[in-house]
Amino acid sequence: MNTPQDNSYAISANRLHDGIVVYLAQNHQWSTEPSHALSIPSHEHALNILKNTPIPHDIIEPYIININSQNHTPSLFREQLRTLGPSVRKDLGRQAEKIKYGE
Amino acid sequence: MYRYDEFDSQIVKERVQEFRRQINMRLDGQLSENEFKPLRLMNGLYLQLHAYMLRVAIPYGTLSSKQLHTLAFIADTYDKGYGHFTTRQNIQFNWPKLTEVADILDTLADVEMHALQTSGNCIRNVTTDHWAGIVKDEIEDPRPVAELIRQWSTLHPEFSYLPRKFKIALTGAHERDFDRAAINVHDIGLRARLHPQSQEIGYEVIVGGGLGRTPMIGFSLKKWIAKEQLLSYLSAVMKVYNLLGRRDNKYKARIKILVFETGPEKFQQMVEDAYAQSEHISIDVPQEEQKRIADYFAPPNTPKISPHDIQQYEQHILSQRKLHKNFDLWCRHNLAQHKIPGYTIANISLKPTGGIPGDMSSEQMRAVADLAEQYSFSEIRVSHYQNLVLPYVPLQHLFNVWQQLHERDLAAPHHNTISDIIACPGLDYCSLATARSIPVAQEISKRFADTEKQNLIGPLSLNISGCINACGHHHVGHIGILGLDKRGKEVYQLLLGGNPDQNAQIGSVIGPGFSYEDIPAAVETVVNTYIQIRKNQDETFLETYERVGKEPFKEVLYGNAP
Numbered sequence: 001m002n003t004p005q006d007n008s009y010a011i012s013a014n015r016l017h018d019g020i021v022v023y024l025a026q027n028h029q030w031s032t033e034p035s036h037a038l039s040i041p042s043h044e045h046a047l048n049i050l051k052n053t054p055i056p057h058d059i060i061e062p063y064i065i066n067i068n069s070q071n072h073t074p075s076l077f078r079e080q081l082r083t084l085g086p087s088v089r090k091d092l093g094r095q096a097e098k099i100k101y102g103e
Numbered sequence: 104m105y106r107y108d109e110f111d112s113q114i115v116k117e118r119v120q121e122f123r124r125q126i127n128m129r130l131d132g133q134l135s136e137n138e139f140k141p142l143r144l145m146n147g148l149y150l151q152l153h154a155y156m157l158r159v160a161i162p163y164g165t166l167s168s169k170q171l172h173t174l175a176f177i178a179d180t181y182d183k184g185y186g187h188f189t190t191r192q193n194i195q196f197n198w199p200k201l202t203e204v205a206d207i208l209d210t211l212a213d214v215e216m217h218a219l220q221t222s223g224n225c226i227r228n229v230t231t232d233h234w235a236g237i238v239k240d241e242i243e244d245p246r247p248v249a250e251l252i253r254q255w256s257t258l259h260p261e262f263s264y265l266p267r268k269f270k271i272a273l274t275g276a277h278e279r280d281f282d283r284a285a286i287n288v289h290d291i292g293l294r295a296r297l298h299p300q301s302q303e304i305g306y307e308v309i310v311g312g313g314l315g316r317t318p319m320i321g322f323s324l325k326k327w328i329a330k331e332q333l334l335s336y337l338s339a340v341m342k343v344y345n346l347l348g349r350r351d352n353k354y355k356a357r358i359k360i361l362v363f364e365t366g367p368e369k370f371q372q373m374v375e376d377a378y379a380q381s382e383h384i385s386i387d388v389p390q391e392e393q394k395r396i397a398d399y400f401a402p403p404n405t406p407k408i409s410p411h412d413i414q415q416y417e418q419h420i421l422s423q424r425k426l427h428k429n430f431d432l433w434c435r436h437n438l439a440q441h442k443i444p445g446y447t448i449a450n451i452s453l454k455p456t457g458g459i460p461g462d463m464s465s466e467q468m469r470a471v472a473d474l475a476e477q478y479s480f481s482e483i484r485v486s487h488y489q490n491l492v493l494p495y496v497p498l499q500h501l502f503n504v505w506q507q508l509h510e511r512d513l514a515a516p517h518h519n520t521i522s523d524i525i526a527c528p529g530l531d532y533c534s535l536a537t538a539r540s541i542p543v544a545q546e547i548s549k550r551f552a553d554t555e556k557q558n559l560i561g562p563l564s565l566n567i568s569g570c571i572n573a574c575g576h577h578h579v580g581h582i583g584i585l586g587l588d589k590r591g592k593e594v595y596q597l598l599l600g601g602n603p604d605q606n607a608q609i610g611s612v613i614g615p616g617f618s619y620e621d622i623p624a625a626v627e628t629v630v631n632t633y634i635q636i637r638k639n640q641d642e643t644f645l646e647t648y649e650r651v652g653k654e655p656f657k658e659v660l661y662g663n664a665p
């Protein structure tokens with residue numbers, strides 16, 4: 001569970017061409033790595049970024065999620081699954097790549 | 104076997120071309136996501152939790168070997184080596200890339216398959232009994248009528264923008280027999296019926312059933328209508344629905360709500376009036392056309408097997424059953440009586456112990472496609488229980504077929520038992536989910552893996568959904584589980600007493616929900632309680648539940664606390 005101090009926000013979306021989950025990172029970049037996600041201190045701030053950041057054409061359905069500012073783990077279980085892949089198929093999704101590269 | 108006519112394959116091909124253009128326009132920026140989204144949904148392409156998902160229709164649950172080979176090819180070439188069979192005679196691919204979807208649809212179109220009407224507020228793909236046309240003792244094969252409805256409804260301008268999605272299911276089974284198509288929980292359910300006097304085959308029209316947020320059992324709008332007039336009558340139903348259907352609130356836009364709010368008698372009167380008025384524009388279907396369509400569904404040319412040979416094969420099967428316990432169990436649970444002597448209906452399980460209900464690897468698809476080619480006249484059926492069927496297995500090949508299924512983990516001998524669990528994808532895949540359903544199903548199936556125990560329990564269905572949309576039919580499982588989210592934690596409601604068949608009933612919630620960790624044990628408690636309190640081994644779970652009600656179950660689950 002996040003302590004209130006750890007609570008922060010990030011912006012997640014999907015990639016148009018393959019549907020893969022991405023996060024808004026530094027310098028308007030979008031990354032598949034949640035650890036690269038830009039940690040945003042307040043919801044209001046996140047809303048502002050969402051409104052004012054030009055969303056590239058390859059990015060769809062962006063929305064705000066809660067993360068832990070220390071380790072960038074999403075707070076909601078749904079979002080945790082979204083970063084990893086199906087809990088019933090550890091061989092699929094980003095979790096599988098992690099295993100492959102021995103992280 | 105069923106084939107599209109040329110007209111339809113032309114339409115499907117053109118639709119793929121059109122969608123390819125639309126995808127390209129989206130990819131190069133000419134279309135915005137808002138403009139594109141309804142177009143992709145019309146072509147069966149959703150955005151899910153991890154990626155896109157493509158839902159492919161399997162009309163009437165009938166597949167050829169060639170089509171199943173194609174699905175395997177798609178799984179390997181464009182996806183991650185598997186597919187997921189749903190409760191609506193569809194298959195879903197979970198990882199397609201937008202850039203390759205048009206190629207997938209082209210590949211499908213080559214074998215007369217498509218993803219049309221698998222999404223959106225249209226008449227969705229019509230579903231039927233998966234044993235249609237093969238099971239002993241049905242009134243008639245309902246698929247020709249289903250096909251008539253499909254031809255009438257596909258891309259019909261008046262039906263492409265309905266207040267809400269619309270689902271139709273048919274069965275040809277007698278009223279006294281098991282309804283395997285769950286017609287009472289569809290927007291429209293149709294059941295073949297003999298006219299009480301003339302004995303002519305017609306259909307009963309049931310309307311206003313459904314699951315989801317507001318589960319309801321349909322009501323019988325018309326006890327019997329001749330096949331010739333059926334489409335005219337359904338047009339009248341759709342007319343009233345389109346006229347009255349609410350578009351202001353999507354949760355109230357289903358026909359079940361309309362029937363409920365209007366009152367069944369008044370609704371019935373309105374349909375009758377519309378039907379009477381529409382006689383001059385009626386779309387009655389002459390017998391020749393009915394016959395032309397019925398010919399698509401002609402059974403394969405099954406060689407006649409003599410009674411003497413049948414007896415020999417049966418003897419052989421009996422002796423193999425004595426030698427192989429699993430084969431024996433499989434014969435007991437997974438076979439059904441065929442209308443043609445010497446053949447049997449063999450149910451393939453996509454629910455191995457601890458497996459993901461409805462998932463099938465490309466390798467398994469190829470194996471089943473080959474088996475069907477050799478031993479089932481190249482035909483496969485898909486059931487809404489998320490299983491497959493080999494519809495024409497000659498008895499002399501039964502043992503061999505079982506061995507091959509067994510080798511591929513496709514012969515779990517628990518058809519219609521508690522391990523034959525229906526589960527929607529839930530939070531592992533679905534973006535609407537509030538909780539996971541697959542791992543709950545996996546854990547429960549492990550706890551009931553013992554076939555002795557399954558036998559002791561007898562027929563018992565367990566259905567799981569990961570949110571109130573009820574894709575896993577939890578309201579009509581004898582035991583149902585609904586996964587919810589309570590302040591960030593998965594919580595599971597337990598429902599008892601649901602029933603999808605001719606005596607359809609919505610299950611009722613037994614009490615406060617259980618945690619992810621505790622729900623499997625709660626199910627075990629319910630089952631053990633049933634075994635303790637049933638009158639005898641023949642009293643089914645539903646009979647016991649009807650006799651004793653909720654209380655005994657509540658007591659063991661929650662103690663006597665108020």
Ligand code: HEM
Binds near residue numbers: 151190288313
């Ligand atoms: C994963 C993507 C899916 C999405 C986004 C989805 C969405 C929905 C929604 C929104 C409803 C509610 C309908 C309503 O309120 O009228 C629904 C109903 C239904 N879904 Fe799904 N579903 C998905 C997957 C599935 C799967 C995998 C199955 C089969 C296992 C399925 C079978 C059904 C059925 C049978 C209903 C009918 C309930 C009724 O009678 O209203 N769906 N779905």
Ligand code: SF4
Binds near residue numbers: 530
């Ligand atoms: S019931 Fe809910 S969680 Fe399950 S597939 Fe349907 S929409 Fe998704």
